[in-house]
Structure formats: C-alpha cells, structure tokens
Amino acid sequence: MSKSEVSRRRVLKSGAAGTAGLALPTIFTASSAAAFTNEPTGGTVTLGFNVPQTGPYADEGADELRAYQLAVEHLNGGGDGGMLNTFSSKVLQGNGILGKKIEFVTGDTQTKSDAARASAKSMIEKDGAVMITGGSSSGVAIAVQGLCQEAGVIFMAGLTHSNDTTGKDKKANGFRHFFNGYMSGAALAPVLKNLYGTDRTAYHLTADYTWGWTQEESIAAATESLGWQTTNKVRTPLAATDFSSYIAPVLNSGADVLVLNHYGGNMVNSLTNAVQFGLRDKVVNGKNFEIVVPLYSRLMAKGAGANVKGIHGSTNWHWTLQDEGSKAFVRSFGTKYGFPPSQAAHTVYCQTLLYADAVARAGSFNPCAVVEALEGYEFDGLGNGPTLYRAEDHQCFKDVLVVRGKENPTSEFDLLEVVEVTPAAQVSYAPDHPMFAGGDLGACNSGA
Amino acid sequence: MDAFLLQILNGLDKGSAYALIALGLTLIFGTLGVVNFAHGALFMIGAFCAVTLQRLLNLSFETIDPSQKDFLGNPLKVKTPYIESWFGPDLGGAIIDWSVPLAILFAIPIMIAIGFVMERGLIKHFYKRPHADQILVTFGLAIVLQEVVKYFYGANPIQTPAPDALNGIANLGAIIGMDIVYPVWRIVYFCFSVLIIAAIFAFLQFTTFGMVVRAGMADRETVGLLGINIDRRFTIMFGIAAAVAGLAGVMYTPINPPNYHMGMDFLVLSFVVVVVGGMGSLPGAVLAGFLLGVLESFASTTWATTTLPGINQIIIYVVAIVVLLTRPRGLMGLKGVMED
Numbered sequence: 001m002s003k004s005e006v007s008r009r010r011v012l013k014s015g016a017a018g019t020a021g022l023a024l025p026t027i028f029t030a031s032s033a034a035a036f037t038n039e040p041t042g043g044t045v046t047l048g049f050n051v052p053q054t055g056p057y058a059d060e061g062a063d064e065l066r067a068y069q070l071a072v073e074h075l076n077g078g079g080d081g082g083m084l085n086t087f088s089s090k091v092l093q094g095n096g097i098l099g100k101k102i103e104f105v106t107g108d109t110q111t112k113s114d115a116a117r118a119s120a121k122s123m124i125e126k127d128g129a130v131m132i133t134g135g136s137s138s139g140v141a142i143a144v145q146g147l148c149q150e151a152g153v154i155f156m157a158g159l160t161h162s163n164d165t166t167g168k169d170k171k172a173n174g175f176r177h178f179f180n181g182y183m184s185g186a187a188l189a190p191v192l193k194n195l196y197g198t199d200r201t202a203y204h205l206t207a208d209y210t211w212g213w214t215q216e217e218s219i220a221a222a223t224e225s226l227g228w229q230t231t232n233k234v235r236t237p238l239a240a241t242d243f244s245s246y247i248a249p250v251l252n253s254g255a256d257v258l259v260l261n262h263y264g265g266n267m268v269n270s271l272t273n274a275v276q277f278g279l280r281d282k283v284v285n286g287k288n289f290e291i292v293v294p295l296y297s298r299l300m301a302k303g304a305g306a307n308v309k310g311i312h313g314s315t316n317w318h319w320t321l322q323d324e325g326s327k328a329f330v331r332s333f334g335t336k337y338g339f340p341p342s343q344a345a346h347t348v349y350c351q352t353l354l355y356a357d358a359v360a361r362a363g364s365f366n367p368c369a370v371v372e373a374l375e376g377y378e379f380d381g382l383g384n385g386p387t388l389y390r391a392e393d394h395q396c397f398k399d400v401l402v403v404r405g406k407e408n409p410t411s412e413f414d415l416l417e418v419v420e421v422t423p424a425a426q427v428s429y430a431p432d433h434p435m436f437a438g439g440d441l442g443a444c445n446s447g448a
Numbered sequence: 449m450d451a452f453l454l455q456i457l458n459g460l461d462k463g464s465a466y467a468l469i470a471l472g473l474t475l476i477f478g479t480l481g482v483v484n485f486a487h488g489a490l491f492m493i494g495a496f497c498a499v500t501l502q503r504l505l506n507l508s509f510e511t512i513d514p515s516q517k518d519f520l521g522n523p524l525k526v527k528t529p530y531i532e533s534w535f536g537p538d539l540g541g542a543i544i545d546w547s548v549p550l551a552i553l554f555a556i557p558i559m560i561a562i563g564f565v566m567e568r569g570l571i572k573h574f575y576k577r578p579h580a581d582q583i584l585v586t587f588g589l590a591i592v593l594q595e596v597v598k599y600f601y602g603a604n605p606i607q608t609p610a611p612d613a614l615n616g617i618a619n620l621g622a623i624i625g626m627d628i629v630y631p632v633w634r635i636v637y638f639c640f641s642v643l644i645i646a647a648i649f650a651f652l653q654f655t656t657f658g659m660v661v662r663a664g665m666a667d668r669e670t671v672g673l674l675g676i677n678i679d680r681r682f683t684i685m686f687g688i689a690a691a692v693a694g695l696a697g698v699m700y701t702p703i704n705p706p707n708y709h710m711g712m713d714f715l716v717l718s719f720v721v722v723v724v725g726g727m728g729s730l731p732g733a734v735l736a737g738f739l740l741g742v743l744e745s746f747a748s749t750t751w752a753t754t755t756l757p758g759i760n761q762i763i764i765y766v767v768a769i770v771v772l773l774t775r776p777r778g779l780m781g782l783k784g785v786m787e788d
Contacts, residue, residue: 054595056709058603234750237761241704241713242462244634245748245760248454251629268605269704276631276703278617303705305607319519334520413519 036366037152037447038128045100045365047072047352048129050120050144051158053108056265057136059299060344064134064158065106066337067345071352072102074332082332086325086381087353091360098359109135113143120144124151130365131156133351136344138162138211145174152447154367156351159344161263161295163214166395167436172444173367175374175394177354178347179427181215182435184294184314185222187400187422191312196257196290198227203255205246205270207262208235215261217435219294223259231255236266243270247277256284258291267293268303275307296403299342301415308405308415315401317346317383318418326383340413350382354389371444385424392431393441397424450621453628455745457620461634461703463741464641465491468696469714470721470733471645472689478665478728479682482571483579485586488715489593490690493562494697495706496597497555498608502547505531546611551698556691563690567683590711598708605705610636615702633702640699644692645734651688652730661685665728720768726781736779740764 040046049068052061074082077094084092096102105127107119116135123129132148133156135141141160148155149171157165157176161184166176192200202223206212212235220230231253236246247270250258258279262270274280274291282289296313319330319340329349333341341349354374362369375391384398402420409415429436469491476484508527516524532540543550570589574582609615610633618635621628652658664671664678671678697706704710721740725732746752747763759766771778 054598054603056603056707058598232750234753239713239761241710244458244461245455245745248458249451249750251454252451252627265605265707265709272607272705273703276617276633278629278631281617299604303605303607305609305705307607331520340519410516411518411524 035448038130040100040365043100044103045097046127046129047104048123048132049104050107050109050132050134052111052136055111057111060136063342063345064348067349070333071349072104075102075356080332083325083329083382086328088380089357092357097356109140111137113139116140116144117147120147124153131355134158138165139209141165142169145171149173149445152367152445154370156355158348162211163435164210166393168438170393170439170441172371172441177351177396179316179400181218182429183400183427185218186427187314187402189222189226191402191420193226200228200257201231201255202228202257202259203231203250203253204233204259204261206235207238207266209238212261215294219259241269243273247273256287256289260293263295267300271304271307298415309407311405313403315403316343318401325381367446368444397428399424400427450626450628457630459742459745460738461638463738464638465696465700466718466721466741467734467737468641469693469718470737472693473718473722474730474733475685475689479685483582485583486590487693488711489590490693491697491714492711494555494559494694495701497558498548498551498698498701499606501551501554502608505544505547548610548702555694555698559691559694560687563687567686594708605707607705608701610702637699720764724768724771724778726778729780732778732780
C-alpha cells in the first residue's frame with residue numbers, strides 16, 4: 001500500500017487557506033490584477049454617488065443627486081456645460097474623463113455611518129466605482145472617508161462642516177471642498193462685532209456629535225476673542241425634537257445671544273422654539289436678544305419659515321452670487337430642474353468637476369496620481385472665487401459667505417441674503433492649529 | 449422659581465402630546481387587544497392633514513409681473529391664492545392664517561376613515577395572532593405610511609404656523625408678580641388636550657355606547673353573549689382613537705414643523721407612557737403622560753444634565769424600569785385587566 005501524497009493535514013491546510021482567501025473582501029484582492037483599485041479598462045468609468053436618499057436629509061440628498069447628474073451630463077458633453085465654461089482649468093473637453101464616458105451608481109447613506117459605509121463598500125466592490133463622493137453629515141463623511149482610504153479609492157466629501165473631517169480624521173485619499181466650523185466662526189465674528197458689539201454673553205445649544213462639538217468650539221473661540229463671554233454650553237441629543245426644555249433656561253440665564261449649533265431638523269425646531277418663547281423680542285442687559293445660526297442652509301431655512309428673518313449665519317455658497325461661475329451653475333441647474341440649487345448641490349457639483357479635472361491633469365485614474373494633482377491645486381471660476389486645495393489637510397480655502405434671513409422674501413427661494421463675503425485669507429488657519437490637531441493624512445492608498 | 453414653573457409648564461405641554469397618543473393606544477389595546485405600532489403614524493398623518501389644508505387654502509393662480517424677474521431672469525410669476533381672490537385679501541388671508549385650527553374639522557373625518565380602513569382592511573386579520581405578529585405588521589404599516597408621506601411632502605420639516613393672534617407669548621406670571629412668559633399656542637395645545645381627554649372620558653362614562661365599550665373591555669365574551677355587536681363598537685373606537693391621535697398631530701404642527709418622521713419620534717415614548725400608566729388603563733395613560741412629560745422636562749435642565757450627564761435621554765426609561773419593578777402592572781393597572 002503506497003503512502004498517499006495527499007494527507008488529511010494537507011487537505012485541511014489547503015482548505016483553510018482557500019477559505020481564508022475567499023473570505024477576504026474583494027476590495028483587498030482585486031488590486032492584484034490591476035494597478036490600482038477599480039482601474040477602468042473599458043470605454044467607461046464609474047463614479048459612486050453616496051447621498052442620503054432616505055432619512056432626515058433626503059431632500060438635501062436629492063438636491064446633491066441632481067447636481068451630480070448635471071455634472072456628469074456636462075462632463076460627458078451634454079447640456080450647456082455649466083461651470084465647465086467658467087472653470088479656470090481647461091483640460092476637460094466634454095468627452096468624459098480621459099476619453100472615458102462617465103457612468104454612475106448611487107448609494108443611500110440614510111445619514112447613518114454604518115449604512116453609508118455599507119453602500120460605499122458595495123459601490124466599490126460590486127459596481128467598480130473608482131471614486132466615492134457625497135454625504136450630508138460629518139459623521140457619515142468621516143466614516144466613508146476612512147473606508148475609501150482602506151479601499152484605495154478617492155473620496156470627495158459632500159456637505160460636511162466638522163473641523164474633524166480635515167482635522168483629526170483627515171485622510172490622504174479624502175478631499176473637502178465645503179467649509180468648516182472654524183471658518184464659520186472666523187467669518188461671523190467680525191460681522192457679529194459690528195452688529196452686536198463686544199460686550200455680549202452667549203449661550204450655546206449644541207447638537208451632541210462631532211459636527212456640533214467642533215462648531216461650538218470654533219464659534220465660542222471666535223466670539224470670545226471679540227470680548228464676548230460664554231455663559232453656558234448645553235449639549236442636546238441629536239434625536240431631540242422639542243427644544244422647549246433647553247430654551248426655557250436661556251430666558252433667565254443672563255445671556256443676550258443664543259447660538260444654535262444645530263443643523264437640519266434640529267435647527268428648524270430649536271429656532272422655531274426659540275422664536276416661540278419670545279427670545280427675538282426680549283431685552284437683556286439693556287440689549288436686544290439675538291439668535292445666531294452659524295451654519296445656514298436654504299433648504300433648512302425654508303423649513304424654519306419666517307423664523308429666520310434677520311438671523312445671521314454662514315454658508316458655503318448661495319445661488320444669488322453674481323460671479324460668472326455661480327450664474328452659469330444656477331442657469332444650468334435652474335433650467336433643468338426649475339429651481340435654484342442649494343449649497344449642497346453646489347459643493348458636490350464642484351467636487352465632481354474637481355475630481356475629473358485632477359484625473360485629466362494627472363493623466364491617470366490612479367488615486368495617488370489624483371491626490372498629487374489635487375494637493376496644493378489653485379483654481380477659480382467655480383463660484384467661490386480663487387480657491388486653494390491645501391496639500392497639508394486636503395481642505396479647500398476660499399471665501400465664506402455671511403448671510404441673514406431675509407425680511408421680505410420675494411419668492412420661496414429668496415430666503416437668505418448675503419451680507420458679507422469674507423475673504424479666504426480671513427478664514428485661513430495653520431495646518432497645525434489646535435482645533436485641527438491630532439490627525440495624520442498618512443500616505444495615499446491606491447489599493448495596489 | 450420662575451425657571452421651575454417654566455419647566456412644569458413645558459412638562460405639561462410635552463405631556464399633553466404623550467397623553468393624547470397614549471390615550472389612543474390604550475383605547476385600541478383595551479378594546480381590540482392589538483398592540484398598534486402604527487399609532488405614531490396616525491399622529492403624523494394628523495399633522496399632515498394640517499399641512500394639506502394649508503396647501504389647499506394656498507392653491508394659487510399665476511399672473512406675470514414683467515416688472516419683476518425670477519431667479520433665471522424671466523418675468524416673475526406672481527401667485528395669488530384663489531381664496532383671496534374669492535373672498536378678498538382680508539377674509540381670504542384670515543382663512544389661510546387660521547388653517548391649523550380649521551384643520552381640526554378637516555382632519556376628524558379623514559382620521560376616522562383612515563382608522564376604519566386600517567382596522568377593517570388589515571388589523572382585524574391579526575386579532576387572533578400573537579402580539580409579535582401585530583407589532584410587526586403595524587410597525588411595517590407605520591414605515592409604509594411615513595414613506596408615502598415623504599414621497600408626497602419631502603423629508604424636510606414644513607412650517608405650519610399658528611394664527612397670528614395666537615402666535616405670541618403670554619405673561620402668565622403677571623398675576624403673581626413673577627416673570628413667566630410662555631408661548632400662547634403651547635397654552636392652547638395644553639387646554640385643547642385637556643378638553644379632548646375630558647371629552648373621551650365623558651363619552652365612555654356617560655353614554656350608552658361608552659358603557660357597552662367599557663363592558664366589552666372588561667369582558668368581551670359576555671357582552672357578545674348578550675347579543676351586542678361589540679366588534680362594530682370596537683371598530684368605531686379604533687376610528688375615535690385614530691382621530692384623537694390625528695388631532696394631537698394637527699395641533700402640534702405650530703409647535704414643531706411636521707416632518708414624515710415625527711410619528712416615530714413619539715411612538716416609543718408613548719408606549720413607555722402606556723406601560724408606566726398600566727396597560728389598558730385610560731386614567732393611567734393620561735397620568736403617566738403628564739408625569740413623564742414633566743420629568744423629561746426637568747431632566748433636560750442644565751442642572752440635571754451637569755449633575756447626571758445623559759439623564760435627559762434616559763429618564764423616561766429609568767422611570768419605566770423603576771415603576772415596573774415596584775408596580776409591575778403600572779401606576780394604575782388593575783389585577784386581571786389585560787392579563788391572560
């Protein structure tokens with residue numbers, strides 16, 4: 001009886017190795033056959049648009065999706081070209097990206113980090129997306145950015161305002177066009193000083209998650225540098241709907257300014273409750289009581305209705321801007337959809353163009369080549385004036401708008417008016433600023 | 449002291465919504481024995497009845513105003529509500545302004561009809577099924593209803609303001625020499641809730657119909673043996689419970705702009721209210737609603753959140769645990785009621 005060459009031990013070993021190999025996510029194995037993750041090989045390239053299609057930010061997600069579709073149409077040579085005509089870079093020819101027609105897949109973040117990661121993972125692994133973009137929440141952006149870094153694809157963040165996205169949670173594969181909490185504080189402070197003076201006492205109500213914390217820190221630092229005092233910082237649960245219990249203590253706190261570090265439904269409800277309790281008509285310390293909403297959105301302002309009148313905040317972009325880029329984008333978007341775009345739509349449209357442009361300039365879809373093309377890149381014509389994608393943290397530095405709820409709106413879209421365009425230099429900060437400390441970009445990952 | 453009284457008022461106000469929703473839940477559970485997880489959705493649909501009426505009253509015709517431009521530079525289309533052109537700007541404007549109170553009349557038949565359809569079309573098929581099945585089907589129904597609302601109205605909150613005359617603040621402390629200001633509409637909401645609760649109790653206590661329903665809640669089989677069609681009466685009670693939840697939703701819209709998810713926000717809390725009050729106990733549901741509203745309000749004060757961080761998010765559940773440990777039938781639950 002000859003001794004078998006296939007022993008039981010060997011079979012078990014081989015089986016275990018094979019099972020382990022099969023169990024490995026394709027995200028980590030696909031690269032063995034390609035130069036980088038999801039290298040496009042045919043005549044098309046697939047982008048992944050990961051936006052909230054359900055959940056509380058679904059309307060913002062829908063507006064982002066409209067802008068993405070418009071950007072794809074323009075990049076593929078359709079429509080009127082939108083901001084491609086005003087973009088300072090002229091390498092995009094309306095023939096897709098590097099001659100490959102752009103296709104896209106969409107995912108639903110549900111404004112939940114785990115759902116957003118799952119949909120991004122699916123778009124990368126199953127649909128072959130070479131770039132992921134989107135989101136309407138900092139928690140989601142940070143989670144998806146981390147996933148894209150691991151997977152070796154580029155992440156072009158959508159609406160995310162937390163300092164942490166390009167601060168302690170920054171990643172080499174992630175890029176943010178949207179502004180952040182620090183910039184809101186830096187832009188608002190001089191306007192608040194002119195309007196309300198230097199002797200003020202502020203009371204903060206803050207959404208209890210990463211975005212709220214960093215915005216509270218930024219606004220408090222900016223207003224305290226004016227000489228304002230901060231009497232209290234109260235964290236409110238993200239799931240809170242009725243803020244009356246949080247507003248009532250403000251009435252007798254001695255504060256004469258209420259800062260609402262809230263966004264979305266939280267902002268709509270807390271502002272509505274604050275106005276209901278008569279804060280706008282109150283006089284404290286001999287001064288009119290004021291409310292500040294540091295991060296404004298037109299879609300949210302619509303939800304808050306007349307309560308936004310006269311209330312100041314900041315925004316990344318507004319459709320009433322009169323530069324050529326903004327006018328071109330509003331014309332394209334408005335003609336196609338019948339209403340002006342939101343700031344969320346604007347930022348994701350820009351991100352799509354910027355990614356396509358970076359690939360075209362790099363001559364490659366390789367994420368590391370794209371990172372190199374975007375780092376330190378200066379551009380103009382996309383509605384925010386001259387802009388820099390800073391190499392150290394992948395944050396865009398551009399003008400920030402201070403806006404005010406309009407007293408006499410002429411239409412349902414005419415809710416905010418721009419009161420100041422704060423120059424980029426005034427909202428810039430050092431890469432090692434304490435509010436952004438603790439993170440490390442690391443090296444780009446191409447998935448190879 | 450002012451802050452203390454303000455939190456009491458806030459608590460009573462929150463408790464009003466909890467009590468109204470929990471009252472409807474208890475009515476359904478007490479009569480039909482169904483755990484209705486779609487009850488929060490009925491609250492939300494009530495709120496959207498107010499939104500719908502507001503939109504209907506604002507239906508407009510367009511005229512071109514060449515002197516003004518829209519955002520694309522085209523001549524502006526100016527909208528004028530039909531109701532203003534029919535009744536004049538003053539009366540038409542006033543009707544639109546009072547859309548939320550008017551929505552009470554609009555919502556009652558709609559909510560009763562929805563209640564009937566829900567009960568006859570779906571829930572009656574689950575009477576003999578385990579509670580787990582009832583929870584699954586009603587929870588699924590709630591998700592379907594909220595997605596339908598989101599499809600038609602979007603995900604963002606929609607402003608539905610109170611009439612101008614009821615939109616200000618009232619100085620409640622003026623009589624006792626204190627500075628207690630409180631939103632007028634929230635006072636209206638509290639009074640409205642008390643009125644509805646009183647009406648439901650009076651209906652059950654002082655009418656023959658109510659007497660039969662109460663008898664059916666205590667012993668359905670015996671009432672049936674007396675030749676009374678108790679099922680029909682219970683279906684009507686389902687419709688009434690739906691209307692109560694709907695009215696709570698209608699009147700809530702000026703407090704917080706409604707969105708498609710608002711029902712879910714209230715649902716879990718309302719179930720805790722029912723359990724704390726005692727399953728099947730109508731007075732228990734009302735008492736627990738107001739009690740938990742006040743406790744939640746105090747737990748959200750700065751003093752409470754700095755002393756016990758996070759207490760504002762768990763207070764209701766802590767109370768529920770304590771009550772269930774010390775009084776397993778809830779505050780006013782009776783032995784033998786809703787116990788197999």
